[in-house]
Amino acid sequence: MPKVGMKAIRQAQLISATLTVIDRVGLAEASLSAIAKQAGVSTGIVSHYFGDKNGLLDACMRQILLDLYLAVERQRRAADNTPEAQIRAIIDGNFDLTQVAAPLLKTWLVFWTNSLHQENLQRLQRINDRRLWSNITAQFARVLPHEQARAAGGSIAALIDGLWLRMTLAQKPMTDGLEQARSLCYQNLALWLATAR
Incomplete structure (x- = not known):
């Protein structure tokens, strides 16, 4: 038993x-x-x-996505309920120290690559992409017109993904670039919010 x-x-x-x-x-x-x-x-x-191995990789990605979701939610709960604070919290959650352990980084790259060829991983990737974009967009929609909010959400989501990829492929530890990554995202956020004033 x-x-x-x-x-x-x-x-x-x-x-x-x-x-x-x-x-x-x-x-x-x-x-x-x-x-x-x-x-x-x-x-x-x-x-x-x-x-099999695919089932194990699927389970790994589900766990990684859950951990990312929890990191973002933890940051959002601690932030003020303004669009700027909430978007900063989403950025911070995506660059949280819990998300940058070395084994996790390479698995993210494996996930992204294999999602091009495996339907179950592709579905998980779409869910993750959609969640990031929609959460950011919903906050921008509080202060920007609909189409502009969608564009702003897409811009920051793409910046987060691009920075993640660059830092993962860099020779130095990802923790070295976390502050710079956050800063670049904050700058992009400030530019979009400036159009609302």
Whole structure:
């Protein structure tokens, strides 16, 4: 009889192991056996909980997206309820220290790349993109006309994604560029808000 709560523990353990293995050897070399070895379990346990490598990658991305959502929500709850403060909180959540651990960064790149070819990951990517854009756009819509709010939301969402990509590919640790990334986003935000006055 399995222990109560063991499924959640095992799944979290295997997701963490997957991030570590992808960081170390890349997706192509991240076999179920390498992941199982990293987690200290049998390959059968991985298959039992996730089916195959695609199922495990899907679960990893769901966890990463949940963690990102929670980071953004934590920032938004702490911010004032003005459009500027809420958009700054969304920016801060996307560049939160919880989002820049090395294994996580490479998995994001794997996710983006594989979402071009795997329908389940493509769907998750669309949800993530849509959430970011719509949350920013909703705040801009409080002070800008509809079409301008949509353009402003798209601008900041693209800037966040572009900065993430550049920092992930950089040779130095991503934490070195966090303040600059936030600052660039804040500057873009200020330019859009200036058109509302």
